[in-house]
Amino acid sequence: MKKLLLLGNEAIGQGALDAGLSGAYGYPGTPSTEIIEYIQRNPEAIEKDVHRTWSANEKTAMESALGMSYAGKRTIITMKHVGLNVAADAYMNSALTGANGGVIVAVADDPSMHSSQNEQDSRFFAKFALLPVLEPSNQQEAYGMPRLAYEISEKYHLPVMLRITTRLAHSRAGVERGKVLKENEMHLPENKDQFMLLPSFARKKYKHLLSIQKDLEIESENSQFNKYTDGSDKSMGIIACGLAYNYLMENYDECNFPILKIGQYPLPKMKIEKIFRDCDEILVLEEGMPMVEEMLKGFLGNPKIHGRLDGTLERDGELNPKNVRKALGLPKLSSKDIPEVVAGRPPALCVGCPHTDSYKALTEALKEYGKGHVFSDIGCYTLGYLPPHNAIDTCVDMGASISMAIGAADSGFFPAIAAIGDSTFGHSGMTGLLDAVTQKSNVLIIILDNDITAMTGMQDSQVNGRIEQICEGIGVEKEHIRVINPLSKHHEENVKVFKEEIAYKGVSVVIPRRPCIHVYSKKKRK
Amino acid sequence: MKKDIILAGVGGQGILSIAAIIGTAAIESGLHLKQAEVHGMSQRGGDVQSHLRISDKPIHSDLIPNGGADLIISVEPMESLRYLPFLSENGWLITNTNAFVNIPNYPDYDELMETISSFRNHISLDADKIAKDIGSPRSMNMVVLGAASSFLDLPYSKLEEGIKIIFGRKGEKIVEANLEAINVGREVAEQNK
Structure with missing residues (x-):
């Protein structure tokens, strides 16, 4: 086939x-x-x-x-x-x-x-x-x-x-x-x-x-994905989990060390015991945190176990052929440096992105209060932290914008503003909004509605077409649910709406609504 | 046979189409292939790269080791240099010369070109202009692929086949435009080798 x-x-x-x-x-x-x-x-x-x-x-x-x-x-x-x-x-x-x-x-x-x-x-x-x-x-x-x-x-x-x-x-x-x-x-x-x-x-x-843990262990013991390959050089045994196995093999035409490739957990105890017994030193290669290494090393430590915890590999970050090679003690491969002329190119909001206009209006409305008032969330709009926007101040987890604004408002902080995307609002923002309404928090919630889950590549947003009804249903007063069109030609009126809702003592919601430019251009092409 | 290739550019410039066409051509030729790409946040105007590995033997790592790449194919001049640590001693650098400026501290263009020219093994061409000249500005990436085509050790016909498969559902016109773009890119590179 x-x-x-x-x-x-x-x-x-x-x-x-x-x-x-x-x-x-x-x-x-x-x-x-x-x-x-x-x-x-x-x-x-x-x-x-x-x-x-x-x-x-x-x-x-x-x-x-x-x-x-x-x-x-x-x-x-x-x-x-x-x-x-x-x-x-x-x-x-x-x-x-x-x-x-x-x-x-x-x-x-x-x-x-x-x-x-x-x-x-x-x-x-x-x-x-x-x-x-x-x-x-x-x-x-x-x-x-x-x-x-x-x-x-x-x-x-x-x-x-x-x-x-x-x-x-x-x-x-x-x-x-x-x-x-x-x-x-x-x-x-x-x-x-x-x-x-x-x-x-x-x-x-x-x-x-x-x-049944013991039975699961036996399944692992017999699994085709937990493979022990013997080697003639017992000075080191290598335990390679998942993807790490590829980086190990990339560095050898033929590896003489015994290798235990792990692809199924709980760990196969007998196979681990064998490599531990047979070899002088053990190197653990795992993508992510040192879980297997920590289990083998134990709280008091075993100097025979090497990996991320003793600095043989970096403690954080993903593995690659280069850092695995270093951990294996192989000579460094010669390579060129990045020329000095190369500048960093971080991700940025796209040209024409509706969030840009929303942030511009919000930043102007907040001018008199100084910096540090906007709790934000997870999505494309998190890039609004970076210059030239410098429009938001926090990003923690899905939905945290609204709840953090509530907590800050509870402390007397004013104005406390949340900026959250439409899809994130559907994911974890609605419950936070319910708290705000129940407690009559003095917050302004901005739901940046671009019609789509943009950052992950244009998936449908669950709240599409229903955001006002959801907010009203949760109990936000109708006259404080306001929809604006984030375009530069509406800048002045948008600033005014933000200012009015900041001034309102209670829960208000402003919904800047304009499709993500990628959605817009796709529709236009059709 | 083994070719390790870094594809470089800025999110949205179309390096994944280049990867898909080379990948399809490789699979059609019965070769092994691994191709790691970047999805997610960096695609929003940030630097993106793809590690493309082709071999007649099974390939282990999805990532190319340092100093191991035979080719860097870039649709943007500054991005062509970002991945130099991956290029092998005798590797080739093939790049578009048209700068994509979306950062305030973009380097001095002449200095950038001087750095690229300092490599013995390089081919540079204004792929945006070439694509515009043939009336299909969106096929800039195929012009760059064309310039790199003779370095891939894949039959040219397989690349054409790849274009037909990848762009097929977009219609005959798009396929034709991309076939012309890869061909022009190939010719320009032959003249400048």
């Missing part, structure tokens, strides 16, 4: 589809977005009518997926690493309810924070929840792992995490497809209290979860 040229993310999408997927749920977030986008445009998924629309946020996605699993069908939930924080309540508890139809929690971590506000390692979450993890090292494994994930998920009635990182998520290679499995028939859980976590049931389920 001819190979498909797929991104790691697309390989996961195709792999899940070919393994009998009935529904994909998720919220867009770099580097995870292309899994669902691929399923959305896949002709076979469209024909089978696999569920494939975006959810409001990762928590609703995870819960919807649990519902599909309850009905006996195979499902996948996709998110970026920080999305798992949002879905954490559902994810942690799903370890106790477990799965009926197979559940894959596909999480894409972003070490080096290419498009993220931290670089947390989702394997820690799985360890915390006592749930198994599969971690592919290449696109073919990314294609094959959903199949195994569903088998494990249905055998042990547990959700399985599929963890990838930026480089594999966004790297293409030829992928060979396997047999296409049929979707599950609908069937409810055999045990009718499976999804009932009243404390008396939950206690039993927790004991059960603890009791």
Whole structure:
């Protein structure tokens, strides 16, 4: 069969589809977005009518997926690493309810924070929840792992995490497809209290979860993805997790050290014991935080274990052929320097972006109050912090703009302003707005409505066309919900609207509404 | 056979189309391929790059090691220099000379060109102007690909096939424009080699 040229993310999408997927749920977030986008445009998924629309946020996605699993069908939930924080309540508890139809929690971590506000390692979450993890090292494994994930998920009635990182998520290679499995028939859980976590049931389920850890370990022990390759030089043994294996092999034509390649967790204890026993020193290569290394080293430390914790590798950031080479003690490859003439080119708001005009008007309206009044959020508009805009002051997590403005206003700070995008508002802003209304906070909420989830590449926004009704429904007074058109020709009137709503003592919402220029130009071309 | 290529440019300039066409040509030729690209925040006007690796043997790393690239293909002159640490001793630098200025501290243009010219193995061409001259200004990226085409060790016909596959759904006109652009780029590079 001819190979498909797929991104790691697309390989996961195709792999899940070919393994009998009935529904994909998720919220867009770099580097995870292309899994669902691929399923959305896949002709076979469209024909089978696999569920494939975006959810409001990762928590609703995870819960919807649990519902599909309850009905006996195979499902996948996709998110970026920080999305798992949002879905954490559902994810942690799903370890106790477990799965009926197979559940894959596909999480894409972003070490080096290419498009993220931290670089947390989702394997820690799985360890915390006592749930198994599969971690592919290449696109073919990314294609094959959903199949195994569903088998494990249905055998042990547990959700399985599929963890990838930026480089594999966004790297293409030829992928060979396997047999296409049929979707599950609908069937409810055999045990009718499976999804009932009243404390008396939950206690039993927790004991059960603890009791099957040994079985999960045996699965890992026998997994084709945890491969031990012996070597003649026992002065060092190398444990390479996921993608790290590629950077290791890139540096050798032939590696004489014993290698344990890890692609399935919990860790295979016997294999780890073997490499530990056989070799003088152990180097742990893992993309993300030093989880395996820390487990092996223990609290009191073992000088035999090397990796990120003892400085053999940098403590933070993603791996690459260069830093792995250094950790292996191989001579540096000669290379040129970047010429001094090269200047940095950070991302910026596009020319013609509606946010630019919104920020210009807001900044002018705030002139008399000085700097530091605008709490903002996650999206393209976060770039408004950078010059020449210098328009916002904070960015923490999805929805934090509104809640932080409330807290600041509670302290007497004035004016307290939140600037949040339409999609982010739908994700986690509405509950914050409810707090503001309930407490009659003196805040101005600006919902920057560009008609789309722009930063992640133009996904539909859940609140599209309903923002005023939502705000009114939550209880914002109608006369303080105001829509403006962020264009330079309306600058003066927009400044006036901002000034009036800043002056209003209570909750007001201003909605600058103009489509993202990429949406606009696409529509124009059609 | 093994070619490691860095594609460079600014978000939105079309380096992913170049990557897709070379990638398709490589797969059509039965070769192994890995191609790492940048999605997300940097695509908003920031510097973007793609690591493209082609080989007749399986490829391990998605990223090219330092000093390992055979080619840097850039659609913007300053961006062509950002990835020099990846270029091998005898590697080639192929770049568009038309500056994309969206930062206040963009370097002095003459100094930039002098730096590029100081490399023995370089080809530079004003791909924006060439694309405009043939009446398809949006195919600047294909002009640059054309200039690089003789360095790829892929049959030229496979690249043309790649263009037909990648741009096929946009219609015959777009395919023709891009085929002309890659051809002109190739001719200009031959004259300036």
